[in-house]
Amino acid sequence: MSTDHRIDPPHFGGERETLRAFLDYHRATLAMKCRGLTDEQLRERSMPPSTLTLLGLVRHMAEVERAWFRRVFQDDKAPMVWSDEIDFQAAYEVGSSTRAEAFAVWEAEVENSRRVEQEAASLDLAGYQPRWGTEVSLRMVMVHVLLEYGRHNGHADFLREGVDGTVGA
Template identity: 70%
Template sequence: MTIERIDPPRQAGERETLRAYLDFHRATLAMKVEGLTDEQLRRRSMPPSTLSLLGLVRHLAEVERTWFRRVVGGEDLPLVWSDEGDFQAAFDDSGSTGASAFAAWQEEVAHSRHIERAAESLDLTAYQPRWGEHVSLRLIMLHMIHEYARHNGHADFLREGVDGTVGP
């Protein structure tokens, strides 16, 4: 499967720009894991870290679900990887395959896109219980871009360590 990553527009409205940058970073993550075996996806960065590409995909599925379905959508559902609310469980890749993690991530991204597009504006607010306050969809979109950008930096190093691949 070839991942298509479209550059964000150079001139667009705020919402279109935020959406495009988030999708750009989502595609970057998909490119970083493309073509790897489960064993390669589980390869750790360096001791004592347990960070892996598979763990990052699982984590970002969790982040998508939490911000869009649980916070914006108000859905009362458990985390993807933990019924007990343990956000760190996503990084434990021992019981997961690349295919299952990637499918869960893609499903959460599809839900996120639907929820974001259905929102009337970036001014929509929703309660974030971990922060104890209401936040705007604008802040959530920016937070998601930040989350992906940071973890895509990790993914760059992890992928290079797996097979020497660098870039995009």
Template identity: 80%
Template sequence: MTAGNRTDPPRSGTERETLRAYLDYHRATLAMKCAGLTDEELRRRSMPPSTLSLLGLVRHLAEVERAWFRRVFEDGEAPLVWSDRTDFQAAYDASGSTRAEAFAAWEAEVENSRRIEREAGSLDLAGYQPRWGEEVSLRMALVHVLLEYARHNGHADFLREGVDGVVGA
């Protein structure tokens, strides 16, 4: 996924088309916020004591994709990408990470998530969320992941501005 592939969501469509389009829009927004930066710039932290960085957000959202699609609808025992102890905070430590590593993991999880959604016959498809110990629908997972991206893209706006002053969309 590259920064230049962001398409505005449709003004109308089915529920599924709308959810898919908004999620892809936010995925592309994250890529856009990271475009053109070096590994060092992507690892730059916001401000003490926070360890938040753009690269940390990419890593975290790879975990979010995995946790809400792969683990819920395919393999509840699948390990996280950056933690074998199911520590969702571990992804934020991007101090030893590179763009290539983080984006490869994120893009692989995004593609797997898209495949799961495409192959599902219905948004009512139920999967088991191991963190909650209960079943959730694909619809709920899509909405949850969309909200994660929307929230973290707000962080990405501020992080990018802090790196090089770039703001906007």
């Protein structure tokens, strides 16, 4: 894997700055785990019967960003990318998907999520979570998405090791 270009989160800072930094760190970690791999390597599955792949994780995290920022704070009717229904599992079915396609969607959703957060007056901004039928705060959304990245970056560690033996960070 190439040099680590991630920016470490601050050791001290306000709540918003800390949440933002950790979320961006985990976003950069997912990208780093995929760096230098071919489309075929990104589509390599873990161990049977699992169909989990690095490319599937990128697609899934694009859907997570979309569901928790775009759908909650901008348009609760916005369609998902890889599913006509709200089916997060569909993103894992990579078929002939490519790095270019998956990363373009993921990066666009990340940028939109950053805009939502940066334009919000406070972490108490309320948005409507259509799957739950209730309002949630930006704070809750940022923590939830951060936890999603943490969990899936753990999967990415194992997947990357299986692809080419690269471990760490």
